[in-house]
Amino acid sequence: MTGELSPIDKAKFVAARRAADFVEDGMRVGLGTGSTAAWLVRCLGEMVRQDGLKFKGVPTSTRTAELARDVGIEVISLDEARWLDLTIDGADEFDGDLNLIKGGGGALLQEKIVATASDRMVVIADIGKQVETLGAFPLPVEVIPFGWQTTQALIEETLISMDVLGRDTTLRMNGEAPFVTDEGNYILDLHLHRIGNARQLALVLNQMPGVVENGLFIDICDTVVLGFGDGRVELRDINEGTIEHDRLDFVESENLFTDLSD
Numbered sequence: 322m323t324g325e326l327s328p329i330d331k332a333k334f335v336a337a338r339r340a341a342d343f344v345e346d347g348m349r350v351g352l353g354t355g356s357t358a359a360w361l362v363r364c365l366g367e368m369v370r371q372d373g374l375k376f377k378g379v380p381t382s383t384r385t386a387e388l389a390r391d392v393g394i395e396v397i398s399l400d401e402a403r404w405l406d407l408t409i410d411g412a413d414e415f416d417g418d419l420n421l422i423k424g425g426g427g428a429l430l431q432e433k434i435v436a437t438a439s440d441r442m443v444v445i446a447d448i449g450k451q452v453e454t455l456g457a458f459p460l461p462v463e464v465i466p467f468g469w470q471t472t473q474a475l476i477e478e479t480l481i482s483m484d485v486l487g488r489d490t491t492l493r494m495n496g497e498a499p500f501v502t503d504e505g506n507y508i509l510d511l512h513l514h515r516i517g518n519a520r521q522l523a524l525v526l527n528q529m530p531g532v533v534e535n536g537l538f539i540d541i542c543d544t545v546v547l548g549f550g551d552g553r554v555e556l557r558d559i560n561e562g563t564i565e566h567d568r569l570d571f572v573e574s575e576n577l578f579t580d581l582s583d
């Protein structure tokens with residue numbers, strides 16, 4: 322069965338499987354969104370069913386909530402949880418300081434609220450997400466639909482004075498219509514290519530009327546669990562300054578591979 326998985330899916334799976342071991346009985350855990358996070362949710366569902374793991378999950382999107390319920394995880398809202406022990410999520414990019422670009426899946430707002438309300442944020446990723454400088458991946462910015470073109474123009478004008486390489490912005494589409502987030506907002510993707518000062522850009526964007534949130538996660542992530550297609554896993558912790566290595570066996574979890582799609 323594992324032969325049907327691409328190396329990138331294997332990398333995502335082993336990162337997710339290793340990170341699932343951080344979840345302990347009684348924890349309240351933020352569950353990310355995206356294809357890597359979907360592996361995590363499946364792994365945790367298996368641990369609930371097979372090992373009797375007892376925890377409460379706070380999903381970061383309707384998609385994740387649906388999958389979590391399907392695999393048997395007890396789902397609660399952030400308001401019920403108030404504060405979380407841990408959030409595990411994917412990312413579109415991470416740099417050497419474990420700052421991130423997120424929102425490729427359109428869930429950046431809930432993801433940032435949930436991650437910020439957590440004692441620890443763990444990112445699960447394959448090596449393709451690692452960058453020296455953030456910005457090759459278009460930066461998602463969630464905006465209110467009212468006057469979105471005015472907000473777009475304001476963002477483009479502001480980018481002139483920022484340390485970025487590109488300044489094009491595009492409205493994210495879902496077929497012929499704008500993509501709409503779980504909160505009913507739109508997403509502008511900023512094609513910046515290289516973000517010289519991510520901290521400053523994150524602050525400036527969030528000061529603009531019409532901007533709800535941006536996909537820069539600065540000083541939020543504590544640990545990256547990096548998966549490789551051959552089963553190797555590398556754990557980098559920014560607080561401890563440590564790097565650990567591990568290796569996972571695919572065979573143990575073969576039954577998970579029967580349901581691949583995110």
Ligand SMILES: O=C(CO)[C@H](O)[C@H](O)COP(=O)(O)O
Pocket residue numbers: 353354355356357358410411412413422423424425426427428429432
């Ligand atoms: O931020 C996200 C969703 O809003 C995802 O975590 C990010 O897009 C990575 O997705 P994937 O694991 O599918 O590569």
